[in-house]
Amino acid sequence: MRHKLSAIAVASALFAAQAHAAPVDLSSWTVDGNGNWTLAGDNNSVFQSLNSPPTVFHNGENSQGKSLSGSITVETTADNDFIGFVLGYTQGDIDGNDDTDFILIDWKQGDQSGWEEGMSISRVTGPIQAGGTDVTADTWTHTGNVELLDRANNLGDTGWEDNTTYKFDLNFTSSYISVYVDDVLELYVTGSFSDGAFGFYNFSQEDVRYAGITEDVAPPPSEVPLPAALPLLLSGVGALGFFGRKKRKAA
16 A cells, blocks of 8 residues: 655654664674675775675674665766665575575666666575676576566666765665665565565675664654655655755766
C-alpha cells in the first residue's frame, strides 16, 4: 500500500531521525574482495583506492530495522564506474555463499559496454566476483545472479559527479528499503528481504570516500513517503533548503 503524508509529518520524521542518530565507529568493519579500504584516524570515514573487481566493506552484523546515513564522494576525475551499498550481506557473498541473498544499490557515472549511467537497486542470489572488472560480469550487466528491481526516481539515468559529496540516508527493514540522496527519495521497494550486514560497495571505481556514518532506528513504512508524496514535501520544506538535486554531468 502506498502512503501519502503531509509535508509537516515528513519533515518532522526526517529531522527527528537526524537528531537521534548515533555516529558509527568503522574500525570493526570487515573487507570482502580485493579492494583497498583505508580508515581515517577518527574511524569515521573509509577510503577505497583501487580500480578493482567487486569489493565490499561491511559492518558484519544483522542490520534490519536500522536507518543509516552519511556521505559519499568520488575524489578523482578518473574512471566512471560503480559506487554504492549492500544490505543483508554476509561475508563471502561476493563468491556466492550457499544462501546468498542480498540487496545491491549501485550508481554508475557513465554509459559503458551494456550498462547505462544512473542509480539502481538489485537482488543478488549468487557469486558476483566472476569476470573481475570484465564488462560481462553479472554485476555489470545486472543479469544472471543480479536481478534488477528498479531504477532511481530522479537519478536512474543520471551519473554521479566527480569530487562532489552526496548525502545518503537508507532505511533497511524486512519489508521495505528506501534510499534518499541529498534528502530526495530515490528508491523505495517492498518485499521480503533477508537480514544481514550493511556495507559500502565498489566495482571498477577508485578513490571513493564514505564518511560521517550514523545509525538510528528505521521508521515504520507508514512514515516513509513514496514518490507520489514528494510534491507535498517540496511545498512544505522547500523554503528551508531541504531539497537539492545534482545536475547531470555534461558529456
